[in-house]
Amino acid sequence: MRRVLLMLLPFSLIAKSNFITPMEYASSLYKNPRGIGCHKCHGDSGEGKLVARYEHKKEQKSFVGPAINNMNFNEFYEALNVRKNGMPRYFLTQKEIKALYFYLQEKKKGSLSNVK
Numbered sequence: 001m002r003r004v005l006l007m008l009l010p011f012s013l014i015a016k017s018n019f020i021t022p023m024e025y026a027s028s029l030y031k032n033p034r035g036i037g038c039h040k041c042h043g044d045s046g047e048g049k050l051v052a053r054y055e056h057k058k059e060q061k062s063f064v065g066p067a068i069n070n071m072n073f074n075e076f077y078e079a080l081n082v083r084k085n086g087m088p089r090y091f092l093t094q095k096e097i098k099a100l101y102f103y104l105q106e107k108k109k110g111s112l113s114n115v116k
Contacts, residue, residue, distance in 0.1 A: 026103030034090045038100070041065025045107040069104045076101050
């Protein structure tokens with residue numbers, strides 16, 4: 001019996017540890033939540049990004065993903081749950097939305113610490 005317990009001990013330690021950090025989880029969600037990553041339209045840190053320039057009825061237009069890194073959580077949550085032109089529906093869970101918000105806040109902190 002003692003031998004069995006000693007053999008199972010390493011597996012119990014592994015089972016309780018996380019395989020990825022919260023930041024890694026959030027980063028993977030940001031880069032590929034349900035097919036199209038947020039970074040494609042909103043930039044690597046949520047700063048906003050020019051997605052495309054095009055001509056419509058002989059008028060030059062731009063399609064821009066807005067900055068999302070300066071929103072408070074309620075604005076961010078609402079933006080993900082209200083249908084907008086060009087914004088895909090991801091049907092994210094509350095946990096996923098919190099992880100994405102955490103990711104953007106951490107990226108913002110990191111970019112601020114790099115400014116001198």
